[in-house]
Amino acid sequence: EVQLVESGGNVVRPGGSLRLSCAASGFTFSDYWMSWVRQAPGKGLEWVANIQQDGSEKYYVDSVKGRFTISRDNAKKSVYLEINSLTDDDTAVYYCARNYGDNVYYYYYMDVWGKGTTVTVSS
């Protein structure tokens, strides 16, 4: 069964840091780009970052550039999101998602999602 399981969410104080993890199973992890998508309470979906199969290319939404770092370990079949300088606006459920689609022109949608891990920023 294809599966993504996130972990690492917690309650943190403003300015704090966290490292989120996403463990993959049931597919060849190293063949896929991976994304993190977040959802603030009662709000819509916001793509946060993604990473290429070998980790050489990484992209971020402007609001997290310089504060968030995406990485992966293909041997451990895991993708990570290091989040620093947290603010109230970072409070959200963070989902890990597999990117699927065209590897030539980089047209990827998100076909498999984890159940998410919750980050709450509160003093």
Add this chain to the structure above:
Amino acid sequence: EIAMTQSPATLSVSPGERATLSCRASQSLNSHLAWYQQKPGQPPRLLIYGASTRASGVPDRFSGSGSGTDFTLTISSLQSEDFAVYYCQQYDIWPPYSFGQGTKLEI
């Protein structure tokens, strides 16, 4: 950055009825548009990609259409399990990927 606008924000329909949800992009996407369904407390589920191709396991009452900037998700005969929030997402030009704000389908 491509902006995605969904309408209506909320759609009230009855089981058995047809539902039509709209999504408009601020520039042409060709057909690089996906639809997702999200139920409370659950992650999004991919329904449609390439504007009109159903994902594996998606019932054929769900259909997607459109190209360019205007897209539609149609649910032909609503079942009780279809009441959820639906999001469109463009993957033509990124970063960033962008989602619509969602349409809540309610009874």
